[in-house]
Amino acid sequence: MSVLDSKVPKGPLKDKWTNYKDHIDLVNPANKRNIDVIVVGTGLAGGSAAATLAELGYNVKTFCYQDSPRRAHSIAAQGGINAAKNYQGDGDSTYRLFYDTVKGGDYRSREANVYRLAEVSTNIIDQCVAQGVPFARDYGGLLDNRSFGGVLVSRTFYAKGQTGQQLLLGAYSAMNRQIARGKITPFNRHEMLDIVKIDGKARGIIARNLVTGEIERHSAHAVVIASGGYGNVYFLSTNAMGSNVTAAWKIHKKGAFFANPCYTQIHPTCIPRSGDYQSKLTLMSESLRNDGRIWVPKNLDDVKAIREGKKKPTDLSEDERDYYLERRYPAFGNLVPRDVASRAAKERCDAGYGVNATGEAVYLDFASAIERYGKEQAKIHNITNASAEKIYELGAAIVKAKYGNLFQMYEKIVDQDPYKTPMMIYPAVHYTMGGVWVDYNLMTTIPGCYAIGEANFSDHGANRLGASALMQGLADGYFVLPYTIGDYLSNDIRTGKIPTNTPEFDAAEKEVTDRINFFLNNKGQHSVDYYHKKLGKIMWDKCGMSRNAEGLKEAIEEISALRKDFWQNVNVPGTATEYNEQLAKAGRVADFLELGELFAKDALVREESAGGHFREEYQTEDGEAKRMKEFQFVSAWEYKGEPKDAVLHKEELIYENIEVKERSYK
Amino acid sequence: MSGFFKSSIGRKYAMALSAFFLMFFLLQHLAINLLSVFSANAFNEASHFMGTFWAVQYVLQPVLIFGVIYHFVMGFILEIKNRNARAVKYAKNNGAANSSWMSRNMIYSGLAILAFLVLHFIDFWLPEINTKYIQGDMSGLLADGEGFRYYEELTHKFVSPIRVGAYIIAFVFLSLHLQHGFNSAFQSVGAPVGRKKVMKNIGKAYAILVPLGFVLIALYHHFNH
Amino acid sequence: MNLTLKIWRQADANDKGKMVDYKVTEISEHMSFLEMMDVLNEQLVNSGKEPVAFDHDCREGICGMCSMYINGEAHGPDRGVTTCQLHMRMFKDGDTITIEPFRAKAFPVIKDLVVDRSAFDRIQHAGGYISVNTSGNTQDANSIPISKHAADEAMDAATCIGCGACVASCKNASAMLFVGAKVSQYALLPQGQIEAADRVRNMVAQMDLEGFGNCTNTGACEVECPKGISLENIARMNRELLKANI
Numbered sequence A: 001m002s003v004l005d006s007k008v009p010k011g012p013l014k015d016k017w018t019n020y021k022d023h024i025d026l027v028n029p030a031n032k033r034n035i036d037v038i039v040v041g042t043g044l045a046g047g048s049a050a051a052t053l054a055e056l057g058y059n060v061k062t063f064c065y066q067d068s069p070r071r072a073h074s075i076a077a078q079g080g081i082n083a084a085k086n087y088q089g090d091g092d093s094t095y096r097l098f099y100d101t102v103k104g105g106d107y108r109s110r111e112a113n114v115y116r117l118a119e120v121s122t123n124i125i126d127q128c129v130a131q132g133v134p135f136a137r138d139y140g141g142l143l144d145n146r147s148f149g150g151v152l153v154s155r156t157f158y159a160k161g162q163t164g165q166q167l168l169l170g171a172y173s174a175m176n177r178q179i180a181r182g183k184i185t186p187f188n189r190h191e192m193l194d195i196v197k198i199d200g201k202a203r204g205i206i207a208r209n210l211v212t213g214e215i216e217r218h219s220a221h222a223v224v225i226a227s228g229g230y231g232n233v234y235f236l237s238t239n240a241m242g243s244n245v246t247a248a249w250k251i252h253k254k255g256a257f258f259a260n261p262c263y264t265q266i267h268p269t270c271i272p273r274s275g276d277y278q279s280k281l282t283l284m285s286e287s288l289r290n291d292g293r294i295w296v297p298k299n300l301d302d303v304k305a306i307r308e309g310k311k312k313p314t315d316l317s318e319d320e321r322d323y324y325l326e327r328r329y330p331a332f333g334n335l336v337p338r339d340v341a342s343r344a345a346k347e348r349c350d351a352g353y354g355v356n357a358t359g360e361a362v363y364l365d366f367a368s369a370i371e372r373y374g375k376e377q378a379k380i381h382n383i384t385n386a387s388a389e390k391i392y393e394l395g396a397a398i399v400k401a402k403y404g405n406l407f408q409m410y411e412k413i414v415d416q417d418p419y420k421t422p423m424m425i426y427p428a429v430h431y432t433m434g435g436v437w438v439d440y441n442l443m444t445t446i447p448g449c450y451a452i453g454e455a456n457f458s459d460h461g462a463n464r465l466g467a468s469a470l471m472q473g474l475a476d477g478y479f480v481l482p483y484t485i486g487d488y489l490s491n492d493i494r495t496g497k498i499p500t501n502t503p504e505f506d507a508a509e510k511e512v513t514d515r516i517n518f519f520l521n522n523k524g525q526h527s528v529d530y531y532h533k534k535l536g537k538i539m540w541d542k543c544g545m546s547r548n549a550e551g552l553k554e555a556i557e558e559i560s561a562l563r564k565d566f567w568q569n570v571n572v573p574g575t576a577t578e579y580n581e582q583l584a585k586a587g588r589v590a591d592f593l594e595l596g597e598l599f600a601k602d603a604l605v606r607e608e609s610a611g612g613h614f615r616e617e618y619q620t621e622d623g624e625a626k627r628m629k630e631f632q633f634v635s636a637w638e639y640k641g642e643p644k645d646a647v648l649h650k651e652e653l654i655y656e657n658i659e660v661k662e663r664s665y666k
Numbered sequence B: 001m002s003g004f005f006k007s008s009i010g011r012k013y014a015m016a017l018s019a020f021f022l023m024f025f026l027l028q029h030l031a032i033n034l035l036s037v038f039s040a041n042a043f044n045e046a047s048h049f050m051g052t053f054w055a056v057q058y059v060l061q062p063v064l065i066f067g068v069i070y071h072f073v074m075g076f077i078l079e080i081k082n083r084n085a086r087a088v089k090y091a092k093n094n095g096a097a098n099s100s101w102m103s104r105n106m107i108y109s110g111l112a113i114l115a116f117l118v119l120h121f122i123d124f125w126l127p128e129i130n131t132k133y134i135q136g137d138m139s140g141l142l143a144d145g146e147g148f149r150y151y152e153e154l155t156h157k158f159v160s161p162i163r164v165g166a167y168i169i170a171f172v173f174l175s176l177h178l179q180h181g182f183n184s185a186f187q188s189v190g191a192p193v194g195r196k197k198v199m200k201n202i203g204k205a206y207a208i209l210v211p212l213g214f215v216l217i218a219l220y221h222h223f224n225h
Numbered sequence C: 001m002n003l004t005l006k007i008w009r010q011a012d013a014n015d016k017g018k019m020v021d022y023k024v025t026e027i028s029e030h031m032s033f034l035e036m037m038d039v040l041n042e043q044l045v046n047s048g049k050e051p052v053a054f055d056h057d058c059r060e061g062i063c064g065m066c067s068m069y070i071n072g073e074a075h076g077p078d079r080g081v082t083t084c085q086l087h088m089r090m091f092k093d094g095d096t097i098t099i100e101p102f103r104a105k106a107f108p109v110i111k112d113l114v115v116d117r118s119a120f121d122r123i124q125h126a127g128g129y130i131s132v133n134t135s136g137n138t139q140d141a142n143s144i145p146i147s148k149h150a151a152d153e154a155m156d157a158a159t160c161i162g163c164g165a166c167v168a169s170c171k172n173a174s175a176m177l178f179v180g181a182k183v184s185q186y187a188l189l190p191q192g193q194i195e196a197a198d199r200v201r202n203m204v205a206q207m208d209l210e211g212f213g214n215c216t217n218t219g220a221c222e223v224e225c226p227k228g229i230s231l232e233n234i235a236r237m238n239r240e241l242l243k244a245n246i
Helices: A013-023 A044-056 A094-104 A111-131 A163-180 A246-253 A286-290 A300-307 A324-328 A338-353 A367-380 A388-414 A469-492 A503-522 A528-542 A549-569 A581-605 B002-006 B008-038 B040-052 B054-084 B106-134 B150-157 B161-188 B197-224 C033-046 C118-125 C148-158 C165-169 C176-187 C196-209 C220-224 C232-245
Strands: A036-040 A059-063 A184-187 A190-198 A201-209 A215-219 A222-225 A264-270 A293-297 A362-365 A423-432 A449-451 A633-638 A647-652 C003-009 C018-024 C096-100 C109-111
Touching: A013 A111, A036 A044, A036 A201, A044 A059, A044 A163, A044 A184, A044 A469, A059 A190, A094 A111, A111 A163, A111 A469, A163 A184, A163 A469, A163 C118, A163 C148, A190 A215, A190 A246, A190 A503, A190 A581, A201 A222, A201 A503, A215 A503, A222 A246, A222 A469, A246 A449, A246 A581, A264 A286, A264 A338, A286 A388, A293 A300, A293 A324, A293 A338, A300 A338, A324 A338, A338 A362, A338 A423, A367 A388, A388 A423, A503 A581, A528 A549, A528 A581, A549 A581, A581 A633, B002 B008, B002 C232, B008 B040, B008 B054, B008 B150, B008 B161, B008 B197, B008 C196, B008 C232, B040 B054, B040 B106, B040 B150, B054 B106, B106 B150, B106 B161, B150 B197, B161 B197, B161 C232, C018 C033, C118 C176, C118 C196, C148 C176, C165 C176, C165 C220, C176 C196, C176 C220, C176 C232, C196 C232
Parallel strands: A036 A059, A036 A222, A059 A184, A222 A449, C003 C096
Antiparallel strands: A190 A201, A201 A215, A264 A423, A293 A362, A362 A423, A633 A647, C003 C018
């Protein structure tokens, strides 16, 4: 028997959540007033959880490193949010969303969690509309949908290319209401640097005020980690510059198991890297694949001519282009899931067909979409014999209405007009499916410590489908955690306020302060970024889109050596009692240096290919991911000091409602 | 409602309403002045009517005076408040990149207009008040009793080239003030039309033609007498 | 290219602060402005000096964290972009670039180019929400049809990223474009009608309390806004406030 208890309720899949909610222990409203909850991170998951917990009556403290909760990186999600509303009448249902998500995750997620996610997805849309989120609408005034990769229905709700922004502002507005009522106290520009456990339970955190440098103690009856993913372990990713693993890693070091760190999503449509100075990568929404066609030249001669600037992509005729996704996956075409699209791009570029100077770019072409829409519009407006220019003009207007802000962003960054010439795109690290292990209640292996949103591992298996991150964040925050946490807190109604002048707080604070003092006194010779970039390169080269045992073993050695070097030679300027970004970053990179090694170790142990984890040794004859039956489990790692000493616990994944098949998008 | 006029936006409304009144006043002032170009008699008649009709004297005149004073005093109060809203100034500021000179310098064009108004009051309004309400002569006749005095007084004032020059400069500033102020007043009261192209053109036309009218009348009298 | 940077340095809120000159070399035109700042900071750290503090996070123009007043304009000379999306191709070799924090009494400097914009948050706390229970037990989303036009216009207002460029560019340091956009988003939607009067009153009152200047309709905010928020939102807020008081 594994030490992991997923606490999945018994009963038929579709009744599990309802029955569970009916029988869960609740805290009565008068007692909720005496219970404090800390929420770390204020993105979709943290923001919505904080608002709902406060609405229920708990006293909530939120923490974010940004200057306002509204700036959490959920804001950058572009494409949309899935919900099984079936407004389009195209056969969508809770089961289908559940099925797509499990299949998209390559059968590496927990059935009951995913079903619950699909079930509450429709509530999210109702909730957000009631809050005033301006989703896109059709001319009849009803909500519009678009389709996303890996599915056969249109179930994605969107607000231009800024869906994450609008949903986050919605959650933030719900927070505002509770802040105004005094039920949420926001601690902005604060970073959680450790968790405090008393009698084995999570009872508070140590946080640093990033403006004054002050170390603060905050106690609570439960701690919720909603600090997002760890994509920045790669240095270059689509994550925000400040996105970090620190909160999740600190709880890991205090007893929370860390699950499937090797499941990383490499998003296929990002703007390619242009030079070594690059600080971050910019995503272009997957929704672009609805209308854009991905291709590279068929002939290497053309590739060469394009790289040298002798030919333009528009010079190539249809016959000279290789629409490789449409060729390889006729059923899903350009809308295959992200991991498949990313690997296909890498395959073409590795074979020498990359179309920019770095050899790492493919085209995303809107010419045929513009023509198609143009003809459609000409018909709608009764324009007979429309000229090619007119058709282009009409079509470009539709494309602009759909993706205008993305096109503008592309043009600002690359200095090319995507209406005239195909975009160049290349995969980039985007999302981490792995994260803190949680049970059905979203509680970690530390009692009273919860992890929600991207910070946990629960719903996306080995690969996340587009427009599902927003769904999961809000589902966890609005509709799941606020219920399940009651089951735990019902035992705390008589506990009273947790004092912060205890030896446990003293010890945790000392640990934090010692580490800060170490950094400032070390006076080494290399900047924090020097190490972060080196780590990123190891991760991208050896733990990137495809991995092999040899590379992973090297990565483990190299990261371990780099970490040793970091602790000897890192240079952090400034003092502890001021706004000091380098100091904050040093702590984050120190944690990435540990996580990176565990990541490589997890990837090495997982001797199969699944979703975002592609092991070169395990592929089918035509280069697709090859899952292994014996790896149908969640790897949950227990901290034992050095990452190499981490202990693996397995949670078997049982599929009772879905047939585990080879994932095919052909 | 009293809270409304204490709020920043309420004050914008008040500024705009006083501006509307002043802009309307300018138009009628211009219309009467224009008469002086065509007919001394008509000008005299109109001036006498305006100078003696109770509704103009006891209703519109106080409103005008209040409007002028309010517009200036509130203009200064807001300017001081607005300046205080940025304690440390920028070392480098490129205001021209995003806004018109007129919009950024309303206080200076306003001050120039205020200076002119002082002169104008000394020239016309104070003698008027003196004649009518202190000496009690409501007849509007010249000292010798031969016809109305208004036209005579008007042409007399435009003899001095210095005075006419000052007059012209003042109206250039008035034009600048109006080039922003006209549309700004509409925007302040929340009328979306203020930013429509046609209203912008009307605003521009008003801001140029009205001051130009006053200037041309002054020049006409300067060169014809 | 090689550049001279004149940067505002201020140790903390109480420090007087001053402009300091720096040189950076071999800047690629493909770099973003913040990547150029990274180069400068790496240079400063490696020579034992203190790096320049500036706010930044997503670096894709949506979080609203980055600020900077560059050569006399919020977010620099380009239009429709935040500083993180401003590219060095907007500058020439040998240029001198002046970099200052967003300045307003309501945005006190925290350090160097970092300012405290929490006034914006407090305005939002005052009314930037629709009072709806977050239980999800609301009516079906499609039971509130909203005309596409109204939804699109609300979306345009809702695009505001709260960066504060409007305040920084306004000669009066007025926050009306920001508040106007927030008021408008809800004023345009049926869901926002019930609390409309209280919302606009409370948000405007909080705005006035924070020490922002008044709007004189110069339109600078609209020009400098990275998201192109329209002045119409200010006009709408003015109407809403009048309506709320009648």
